[in-house]
Amino acid sequence: MAIVLRFVDCEGFLMKRFFDIVHVADTTAVTLKKEICNVLGRHGLHIKDIRGQGYDGASNMRGSWNGLQALFLRDSPQAYYVHCFAHRLQLELVGAAEKESSIxxxxxxxxxxxxxIKASPKRHTELQSAQAIEIANMVATGIYDTGTGLNQIGTLQRAEKFYPGDFNGQELHYLRSQLVHYKVDNIHNERFQNISTISELCRRLVETEKAKYYQSIDKLIRLVLTLPVSTATTERLFSAMKLLKTSLRNKMEEEFLTDSMIVYIEREFTAKIDTDSIIDEFYSMKNRRAHLQ
Known part of the structure; x- marks a missing residue:
């Protein structure tokens, strides 16, 4: 079982990081929850702080009564479960194919x-132009708002009701007043023009230091962004594990496999590690007869 954490860092960037891989004796929901809790507990993370959980849609995961998502919801009612959109799309396609013979x-x-389209840059450009014209028509007819962040604020206004435990009465009052103030403020601010996603809005609030003034909005954005929409990252982890744990490495222990996968997957962090610092760390662990080089 692979565990991936989805969170928003201090700079407003949405991150998905491989956390651990755990061997389980069976795949029952109770066993999976126990192992996940053990892993999170070892690192000082708490179940009550989970705000989103996503799985592939297997019955032991998505069961409404005894599934893994239901067990976590009992401990943290705001740990909303999102069925992986990729798996949902696959199920919809299968259902459509069964009902439509010409699918x-x-x-x-x-x-x-x-x-x-992909074979010709000219055709690709023409397709983009056609899409731009269609979007412009939708904006002109009022189907879409202009890209001033109003679409994102509308999403946040609908989302605030899903986190009653994270906002008390006074904080909800501040949140609603900040949403109203933001609508007026962002119209005259060029930095907040043409924002297409909530993730981009989160980064822009941090960059302009407006997150300090719109603290409730920033908090709500981060809560919404933690909701997982796909398990594609987890699927890629299993593909990476097949490259690492080959037939020649079949006896690799779980801890060593996890460490190897972290080094392999999170290359942007491991590239910053200095080799000399690793040698010094091993040298300081115990007395050695020869100096490590």
């Missing part, structure tokens, strides 16, 4: 269209 024609044509 294969759609996918065959779709493949041809994709190949046709």
């Amino acid at each position: 294969w024609l759609f996918f065959s044509k779709l493949t041809s269209v994709c190949n046709l």
Whole structure:
């Protein structure tokens, strides 16, 4: 079982990091929860702080009564479960294919269209131009708001009701007043023009230091961003594990496998580690007959 943490860092960037891989005796929901709690507990993390959980949709994971997501919801009612969108799309496609005999024609044509567009930069540019015209028409007719952050604020206004435990009565009052003030403030601020996602809005608040003035908005944005939408990162971890744990390394212990996967997957961090510091760390662990080089 692979564990991936999704969080927002202090600079407003949404991060997904490989945390641990755990061997489980069985795949029952109770066993999986116990192992996850043990891993989080060793690192000082608490179940009550979970605000989102995502799995592949297996019955032992998504069960409404005894599934893993239901067990966590009993301890943390705001640890909302999101069925992986990729798996949901696959289920929808399978259901559509069963009900529509000509569904294969759609996918065959779709493949041809994709190949046709990607083969020519000119066709790709024409497609982008057509999409830009369509979006402009939607803005003109009022279907979409302009890119001044209003779409994101509307999303936050709908999301505030899902986190009653994170905002008391006074904080909810501050949040609503800040949302109203932000609508007026961002119209005259060029830094907040043409923001397309909530993640980008979070980074912009930190960059402009407005997160200090819109603390409640910043808090709500971070809560929303922690909701997992896909388990694709976890699937890639299992693919990486197949590269590391080959037939020649079949006896690799769990702890060593986890450490190896961290070094392999989180390359941007391991690239910053100085080799000399590693040697000094091993040298200081115990007395050695020879100096390490």
